[in-house]
Amino acid sequence: MSINVEVFSSPGCSKCKHARELLKKIALEKGEDCIHWREVNILQELDYAVSLGVLSTPAIAIDGQLVFTRLPSARKLESVLEAQIRKTQLHEAQLRPKGT
Secondary structure, three states: OOEEEEEEEOOOOHHHHHHHHHHHHHHHHHOOOOEEEEEEEOOOOHHHHHHHOOOOOOEEEEOOEEEEOOOOOHHHHHHHHHHHHHHHHHHHHHHOOOOO
């Protein structure tokens, strides 16, 4: 029941560092069972970043889709993550056989 969150950053980017810290804080508050996140160094995974449409850093993708092309506010990020978690929970509930 977790969502996958990726923070795209580049070495030496101060905004990227802030994005990573913000996401890590929110992820820990939600619990690691809700949010699986990873940091993506855009220089090491350039082809993957381009395939998602990342043109600048920091950028944030959720479940394989680029959602933020710049650093969002903490409130906006948390709101989007909560909505995605609810969507995932609903989807999983619909897949479960009835009576379980």
